Amino acid sequence: MxxxxxxxxxxxxxxxxxxxxxxxxxxxxxxxxxxxxxxxxxxxxxxxxxxxxxxxxxxxxxxxxxxxxxxxxxxxxxxxxxYPHPPLMPVDPLSRAKLRLAMLRIEHDWVPQVQAIQHGSKSQAEAARKRLKELLLQTLPVFKDSKFFFNPEMSLADCAMAPIVWRLPVLGISLPKEAKPIEDYGMRIFRSPGFARSLTPEEKGFRDI
Ligand SMILES: N[C@@H](CCC(=O)N[C@@H](CS)C(=O)NCC(=O)O)C(=O)O
Structure with missing residues (x-):
C-alpha cells in the first residue's frame, strides 16, 4: 500500500x-x-x-x-x-447463506435503481422509480414475516437494506397504506442507537424522525 x-x-x-x-x-x-x-x-x-x-x-x-x-x-x-460484537450474521450456515443471497439481490437489483434515480436521465430515473416500488411491494411478505430483513435479529442484510428505505422520500417513492410494514421495519432500524451515527450531514436531512 x-x-x-x-x-x-x-x-x-x-x-x-x-x-x-x-x-x-x-x-x-x-x-x-x-x-x-x-x-x-x-x-x-x-x-x-x-x-x-x-x-x-x-x-x-x-x-x-x-x-x-x-x-x-x-x-x-x-x-x-x-469486530464481533454485536454479531451481524447468524451462526448457522443455512441462515448465513440466505442472508448472503438477500444481500446479493440488494446489490444487483435494488441499488442500481437507487443510483439510476439519483444519477440517471429523467426517463431512466422514472423507470427505476417504478422498478424499485415494484421490488418493495413484491418483498412486502418478507418485511411482514420477521422483525428484521430475513432474520429475527439485525444483520448485515439490514445494513444494506435500511439505507434504501431511509432514502425513499427523497427518491420520490411513496408507498400505499398496505406497505406500512416496510415503514415500520425502517423505523425499527432508524431508531436504533447506531443509525443516527451512520448518517452524513447530507443524509440526515432526508427524513425528519
Ligand atoms: N461494487 C461497489 C459499488 C459501489 C459504488 O457504486 N460506488 C460508487 C459511489 S456511490 C462509486 O464509487 N462510483 C465510482 C466508481 O465506481 O468508479 C461496492 O460494492 O462497493
Missing amino acids: AASPRVRNALTLFSARDCVVCHRVRLVLAAKGVTYELVAVDPLNPPEDLVDLNPYSSVPTLVDRDLVLYAASVVSEFLDER
Whole structure:
C-alpha cells in the first residue's frame, strides 16, 4: 500500500456524502460502535490517494493499517469478523447463506435503481422509480414475516437494506397504506442507537424522525 497523507488513523473509510452503498458500510461501523476517520469523497472526482489505494477508485474503501478493502460486501463481512460484537450474521450456515443471497439481490437489483434515480436521465430515473416500488411491494411478505430483513435479529442484510428505505422520500417513492410494514421495519432500524451515527450531514436531512 502506498503511504497516503489522507490515511492518518488506524481505521479510515473513504465514503461519498450521499451514497447508499457507502451508507451500508457506515451503518455496520455504527452498529459495532467502531471509531474511524471518514474521508468524504466525490466519486466522480476521486482523490489521488484513493486512486493509488483502490484499482477501481470506488467508495466505500476501508483502510485498516496495511489492509485496503473495497466492495461493500467484502468490507461489511470483514468488519463483522474484525469486530464481533454485536454479531451481524447468524451462526448457522443455512441462515448465513440466505442472508448472503438477500444481500446479493440488494446489490444487483435494488441499488442500481437507487443510483439510476439519483444519477440517471429523467426517463431512466422514472423507470427505476417504478422498478424499485415494484421490488418493495413484491418483498412486502418478507418485511411482514420477521422483525428484521430475513432474520429475527439485525444483520448485515439490514445494513444494506435500511439505507434504501431511509432514502425513499427523497427518491420520490411513496408507498400505499398496505406497505406500512416496510415503514415500520425502517423505523425499527432508524431508531436504533447506531443509525443516527451512520448518517452524513447530507443524509440526515432526508427524513425528519
Ligand atoms: N461494487 C461497489 C459499488 C459501489 C459504488 O457504486 N460506488 C460508487 C459511489 S456511490 C462509486 O464509487 N462510483 C465510482 C466508481 O465506481 O468508479 C461496492 O460494492 O462497493
